[in-house]
Amino acid sequence: MVLDDKDLICRAQQGDTAAMALLFKKHYSFLYKYLIKVTMDPMLAEDTAQDTIVRCMENISRYNGTSSFTSWMITIATRLYIDGTRKKKREKAWLVQEQQQTARAMRWQVEYRGAEWNDLLQGLSELTEEHRVAILLKHYYGYGYDEIGEMLGIPAGTVKSRVAYGIRQLRKGDE
Structure with a gap:
């Protein structure tokens, strides 16, 4: 039935x-x-x-x-x-706010110790984590796109686009 x-x-x-x-x-x-x-x-x-x-x-x-x-x-x-x-969306907004508060606290700590908080550090603090990590690994630590891709478990092309986007965002901040 x-x-x-x-x-x-x-x-x-x-x-x-x-x-x-x-x-x-x-x-x-x-x-x-x-x-x-x-x-x-x-x-x-x-x-x-x-x-x-x-x-x-x-x-x-x-x-x-x-x-x-x-x-x-x-x-x-x-x-x-x-x-x-x-x-x-709410969680993302909260994370962005949390990131900004952390960056302000870091800036205060750096300046308190007599060091300089430059525009680059400010710009990096405003990027998303994925863009900031890609830029730091490529331009600060000198890794190649393939190496970064292996480290992060993503294709090298994705690393390239993250670095390029992050740099564009940093340049916009300079304007």
Whole structure:
């Protein structure tokens, strides 16, 4: 006997874990394909799909049938994705602020010791970590792009672009 979504949902809401598993197995592929298109990142799509399934399992009793089950899942998935994106933006802003405070503290320590905090150090402190590391390894320590790529576990071309971008940012700061 093949159960339709309505029967599976009803059984899942009554605590039938087999029906719940079958219901989510039936709709997982649709959910994942949707999230691939939304996130453009297979790993993030997979994580979000799993989080969505957990959230749906926790809230299956709240599903009232006014929309299709897949619409309900997609609504939850979309909200989880948007909330995650907002959280990452807030975390990034916090990290930038933290980096700026650390740079100010470093500058104070350098000047307190009688050394000079020059414009280059200021400019480096304003770069992202990935750009700052690439520039320092290339231009301060003299490593080649291939060596830096090996050290950081990234292609040499990525190192070149990070160095070039970082230098452009430093030059903008000079203007």
